[in-house]
Amino acid sequence: MKVVIVGAGPAGLAAALAARAHGASVTLLDAADEPGGQYWRHLPPERPSANERILHHGWQRFTAMRRALEADAGCEIVMGAQVWAIERSDAPAQARTEAPMPAAPVVVHVLVGPPDGTGRAGRTFRPDALVLATGAHDRTLPFPGWDLPGVFTAGAAQAFAKGERVAVGQRVVIAGAGPFLLPVAASLVATGARVLGVFEASRIAGLVRGWLPKPWQLIGAAKKGGELAGYVGTHLRHRIPYATGRAVIAAHGTDRVEAVTVARVDANWRPVPGTEQRIAADAVCVSHGFTPRLELPIAAGCAISSSRFVEVDEAQQSSVAGVYAAGEITGIGGVDAALVEGELAGHCAAGGSPGDPEVRRAAKARTTFTGFAARIEAAHGIRRGWTAWLDDDTLVCRCEEVPYGRFRETAAQTCGSGLRSMKLTTRAGLGICQGRVCGGTVEELIGGGPETAAGGLLDQRGVAATTDRRPIASPVRLGELAGGIGPTEPTEPHLSKPTVQKGHQ
Amino acid sequence: MAARLLPASSDPIRPSGATPLAISLDGETVAGVAGQTIAGVVLASGRLAWRRTSADGRPRGLFCGIGVCFDCIVTVNGERDVRACQRRAADGDVVEIQHDALPEVRP
Numbered sequence: 001m002k003v004v005i006v007g008a009g010p011a012g013l014a015a016a017l018a019a020r021a022h023g024a025s026v027t028l029l030d031a032a033d034e035p036g037g038q039y040w041r042h043l044p045p046e047r048p049s050a051n052e053r054i055l056h057h058g059w060q061r062f063t064a065m066r067r068a069l070e071a072d073a074g075c076e077i078v079m080g081a082q083v084w085a086i087e088r089s090d091a092p093a094q095a096r097t098e099a100p101m102p103a104a105p106v107v108v109h110v111l112v113g114p115p116d117g118t119g120r121a122g123r124t125f126r127p128d129a130l131v132l133a134t135g136a137h138d139r140t141l142p143f144p145g146w147d148l149p150g151v152f153t154a155g156a157a158q159a160f161a162k163g164e165r166v167a168v169g170q171r172v173v174i175a176g177a178g179p180f181l182l183p184v185a186a187s188l189v190a191t192g193a194r195v196l197g198v199f200e201a202s203r204i205a206g207l208v209r210g211w212l213p214k215p216w217q218l219i220g221a222a223k224k225g226g227e228l229a230g231y232v233g234t235h236l237r238h239r240i241p242y243a244t245g246r247a248v249i250a251a252h253g254t255d256r257v258e259a260v261t262v263a264r265v266d267a268n269w270r271p272v273p274g275t276e277q278r279i280a281a282d283a284v285c286v287s288h289g290f291t292p293r294l295e296l297p298i299a300a301g302c303a304i305s306s307s308r309f310v311e312v313d314e315a316q317q318s319s320v321a322g323v324y325a326a327g328e329i330t331g332i333g334g335v336d337a338a339l340v341e342g343e344l345a346g347h348c349a350a351g352g353s354p355g356d357p358e359v360r361r362a363a364k365a366r367t368t369f370t371g372f373a374a375r376i377e378a379a380h381g382i383r384r385g386w387t388a389w390l391d392d393d394t395l396v397c398r399c400e401e402v403p404y405g406r407f408r409e410t411a412a413q414t415c416g417s418g419l420r421s422m423k424l425t426t427r428a429g430l431g432i433c434q435g436r437v438c439g440g441t442v443e444e445l446i447g448g449g450p451e452t453a454a455g456g457l458l459d460q461r462g463v464a465a466t467t468d469r470r471p472i473a474s475p476v477r478l479g480e481l482a483g484g485i486g487p488t489e490p491t492e493p494h495l496s497k498p499t500v501q502k503g504h505q
Numbered sequence: 506m507a508a509r510l511l512p513a514s515s516d517p518i519r520p521s522g523a524t525p526l527a528i529s530l531d532g533e534t535v536a537g538v539a540g541q542t543i544a545g546v547v548l549a550s551g552r553l554a555w556r557r558t559s560a561d562g563r564p565r566g567l568f569c570g571i572g573v574c575f576d577c578i579v580t581v582n583g584e585r586d587v588r589a590c591q592r593r594a595a596d597g598d599v600v601e602i603q604h605d606a607l608p609e610v611r612p
Binding site for chain 2: 032033038044045046047048049050051052054055114115116118137138148149150151152153155156157160163164165166167168169170190191192193255282283398399400401431432433436437475
């Protein structure tokens with residue numbers, strides 16, 4: 001039994017351990033050169049330190065999982081591994097059947113080497129089962145000046161604080177929505193920055209509505225600050241102003257951020273006139289939620305829910321037999337949910353069942369987390385009034401530099417004829433990021449979005465047209481394609497010695 | 506004031522060693538430490554932007570920091586379109602800024 005796992009964050013690591021425990025041989029792939037994903041993003045081995053754990057929650061769990069997998073001859077860890085395409089090896093979709101378990105109907109194409117390098121080595125896998133744990137990235141809504149240098153996603157600030165010990169600014173404003181903003185503030189403080197304020201767009205009423213039905217679940221969430229929150233609280237005694245119902249509605253400066261405008265917003269996130277406040281800052285970090293990385297699940301043929309996550313059953317299996325999904329691509333639920341889902345996915349991908357005694361704890365915990373993502377969405381989800389803070393010059397698409405005014409004119413002239421037409425006419429979403437940054441925005445601005453996708457948003461294949469469909473999941477150089485994509489690897493690898501392949505060395 | 510690498514002496518994680526390195530950015534020498542990304546080295550040098558956009562010539566630098574947005578792309582040792590936030594800096598790397606002007610369209 002050969003299980004390929006894509007993504008070495010919390011869910012992928014947990015999946016690898018569980019699949020190994022159930023006897024499968026495992027190949028764990030990740031595009032980064034260190035495991036841990038965004039959550040456990042850390043300093044590289046060239047920069048050792050005595051006390052790195054204070055920057056993390058669950059650091060010991062991470063290092064234990066990592067050590068176990070690295071010492072395990074049956075687990076090949078391939079870092080610097082960019083999965084650039086998943087091909088279906090059958091058509092139409094294979095129906096789910098009872099045992100014996102059919103092989104996953106997928107071919108996984110990988111390039112191994114330095115990020116965006118030339119001459120990376122191609123590898124191709126036909127696994128018996130595939131676990132996708134590709135995670136999520138920040139979703140940042142446009143606002144005037146958001147393209148100025150010095151405006152970052154909150155995830156960028158977090159990645160550079162934890163992974164480089166670089167503070168993206170010295171006087172920093174953090175804004176957006178969601179529980180992720182607070183650990184970012186703590187990381188920045190622990191990296192020597194002064195956080196001038198954290199501005200959460202959701203209002204208290206919304207927060208209460210979202211969290212109150214099952215407040216005991218906040219206990220788990222409250223732990224998330226962990227040792228870092230303790231460090232910030234007890235050692236630095238920084239008081240970070242935190243305000244709800246407020247948003248950064250503009251960034252100011254000529255060639256870089258010099259100030260931001262913060263305003264009160266109503267329950268629908270519409271700025272309240274007369275409440276604007278200007279704050280001088282050298283960096284602003286803004287995230288309004290997360291976008292799951294769905295291109296690989298979509299390429300594998302997995303059914304995607306109306307709220308735009310991979311649909312899974314109690315075994316974490318997707319609608320495609322043999323293809324499993326875990327972590328943020330099945331719902332933004334945080335690290336604890338990701339670990340549990342990963343464990344179940346790995347165990348079941350290796351031929352186990354969610355009813356097996358060794359995963360009883362995980363199966364039970366999974367039900368605890370059910371609905372957690374929905375409550376985060378209820379409390380912090382993007383409200384449609386945000387478009388009121390756009391002006392005609394605000395870029396909708398950063399890559400192709402499409403301003404909102406031109407986008408709106410085009411929509412009016414073409415009677416909003418649909419996503420594909422709008423993209424082709426305005427070029428929004430067609431730049432080098434392949435619509436990853438603006439995709440959700442473009443969908444919402446033309447009146448679509450996951451909740452209302454219908455009618456004009458359907459393409460001829462009967463699949464809702466979204467920006468997540470990217471047959472080439474990551475940019476690949478033509479030379480690398482021309483150089484061949486590597487022989488398909490046998491389903492049973494040699495179980496000889498621990499193998500950790502580092503793409504970067 | 507801008508982005509800054511926290512000095513080891515004031516870092517609560519108590520760093521125990523780092524190897525200096527230097528890269529060249531459009532001919533200018535920029536110092537960093539081994540293990541930093543190219544974006545990390547450049548940001549910590551106090552520079553926030555290192556690209557100009559094609560249509561409006563606007564400055565860009567780091568935005569998403571995790572390899573998603575491609576705003577930070579540079580040419581590294583002759584390889585174009587390398588995400589500076591993803592590529593570790595190597596001592597002696599020759600980094601060039603990219604500005605891809607749009608082709609002129611004649612009527």
